Amino acid sequence: MKTVNIGIIGGGLMGREAASAFGRWFALNDFPVKAELKAVCDLNENVLSWYKNVPTVEQLTTDYKELLANPAIDVVYVAVPHNLHLELYLDVLSAGKDLLAEKPFGIDLEAAVAIKEAAEKSGRFVRCSSEFPFLPGVQRVISEVNSGNLGKIIEIKAGFLHASDMDFNKPVNWKRQTKYCGEIGVMGDLGMHVLHVPLRLGWKPELVFAQLQKIVTERPDGKGGIVPCDTWNNATLSTQVTIEDEAVPMTLETKRLAPGETNTWYIEVYGTQGGVKYSTKDTKALWLFKMGKEQFWQRTDLGFAGVPFPTITGGIFETGFPDCFMQMLAAYIAEREGVLNGRFGCATPDEAVESHKVFAAALQSAKTKSVVNIASYETQPA
Numbered sequence: 001m002k003t004v005n006i007g008i009i010g011g012g013l014m015g016r017e018a019a020s021a022f023g024r025w026f027a028l029n030d031f032p033v034k035a036e037l038k039a040v041c042d043l044n045e046n047v048l049s050w051y052k053n054v055p056t057v058e059q060l061t062t063d064y065k066e067l068l069a070n071p072a073i074d075v076v077y078v079a080v081p082h083n084l085h086l087e088l089y090l091d092v093l094s095a096g097k098d099l100l101a102e103k104p105f106g107i108d109l110e111a112a113v114a115i116k117e118a119a120e121k122s123g124r125f126v127r128c129s130s131e132f133p134f135l136p137g138v139q140r141v142i143s144e145v146n147s148g149n150l151g152k153i154i155e156i157k158a159g160f161l162h163a164s165d166m167d168f169n170k171p172v173n174w175k176r177q178t179k180y181c182g183e184i185g186v187m188g189d190l191g192m193h194v195l196h197v198p199l200r201l202g203w204k205p206e207l208v209f210a211q212l213q214k215i216v217t218e219r220p221d222g223k224g225g226i227v228p229c230d231t232w233n234n235a236t237l238s239t240q241v242t243i244e245d246e247a248v249p250m251t252l253e254t255k256r257l258a259p260g261e262t263n264t265w266y267i268e269v270y271g272t273q274g275g276v277k278y279s280t281k282d283t284k285a286l287w288l289f290k291m292g293k294e295q296f297w298q299r300t301d302l303g304f305a306g307v308p309f310p311t312i313t314g315g316i317f318e319t320g321f322p323d324c325f326m327q328m329l330a331a332y333i334a335e336r337e338g339v340l341n342g343r344f345g346c347a348t349p350d351e352a353v354e355s356h357k358v359f360a361a362a363l364q365s366a367k368t369k370s371v372v373n374i375a376s377y378e379t380q381p382a
């Protein structure tokens, strides 16, 4: 069986998640390609030393150029702060490697466009991380929409909500500082996750009115001091999409201060004949709206059977974050090998750029307190 050799640059939270998924690749049933983590780069030696536990890893380095010079590596997953995306992603492509990029695919629209153009020029296989669509519940939302059962679609709501920043004593990190995270703040952190499914369904926001909030403006630095925390914490975007020649409202929320919410990703689609909703808050539950003499929401408990890439896990067992992350990696490798076979694929460079247009227009909307035409960002990066 063919083996694809993987390198990781940035071995922190997401680097370890990827290592864990590649480490149990054998759990995928009848998957035609093996993927093995061979090399890891991180600036921090303590972070690197964790990877000594991973038996397939042959190269550990603090210099990503050493990893890129390794001829054995086919694909590089890069999970570093947003201010480094552009430089590192371009270097991966110049080294002739394929790229699984972390979101938001550059610190701003200009960087995202530059990465997309470099990807096209290089001919390398490039995708952007966004794992939630691979959950069975989200797959069902997509198939319900595509089935036409909902009738005329009249409203869409999607969001990604965190509450950990409700703890005002939580020390600052790079995700709360504009110079590392980007001016788009929480939208850059959570927005690709929220827009991936709508964009894939053809719902491209045309207009946006953005309410952006800076709620916590300073935080402990973890060393006894207080430092600025200057990113947008919460973003509520009222957007408009066109579906079958009708203007339809689509609300997108990305929030770091959403009381009680721990990594809650959700989508709700309402139509004249039916509706569908799914949230990771209740990970098994798919909700379908039915019209009859009475109107009602029907709950179905979904199990593992609905993942795009079957594994050894029993069909009634529930899925979680590590599972959808592994499914996303399987989709990346399958599409790269030409065996996606109609299944859901990872976010494309085009989709990442489209998400950045929404974020750039949202910044403009918040600044001018007005509705912004997102199409104007086709030609004028912010």
Ligand SMILES: NC(=O)c1ccc[n+]([C@@H]2O[C@H](COP(=O)([O-])OP(=O)(O)OC[C@H]3O[C@@H](n4cnc5c(N)ncnc54)[C@H](O)[C@@H]3O)[C@@H](O)[C@H]2O)c1
Pocket: 009, 010, 011, 012, 013, 014, 015, 041, 042, 043, 044, 047, 062, 064, 078, 079, 080, 081, 082, 084, 102, 103, 104, 129, 130, 131, 188, 189
């Ligand atoms: N897909 C998801 O669900 C998800 C979740 C969280 C974060 N992310 C994204 O993943 C990326 C990383 O986030 P994280 O939470 O893993 O951050 P993290 O801070 O936990 O890890 C980043 C790592 O990059 C290393 N690093 C920094 N500069 C480097 C360099 N020049 N060379 C090599 N290593 C370097 C750091 O030492 C650190 O260990 C970001 O783009 C973030 O938006 C995605």
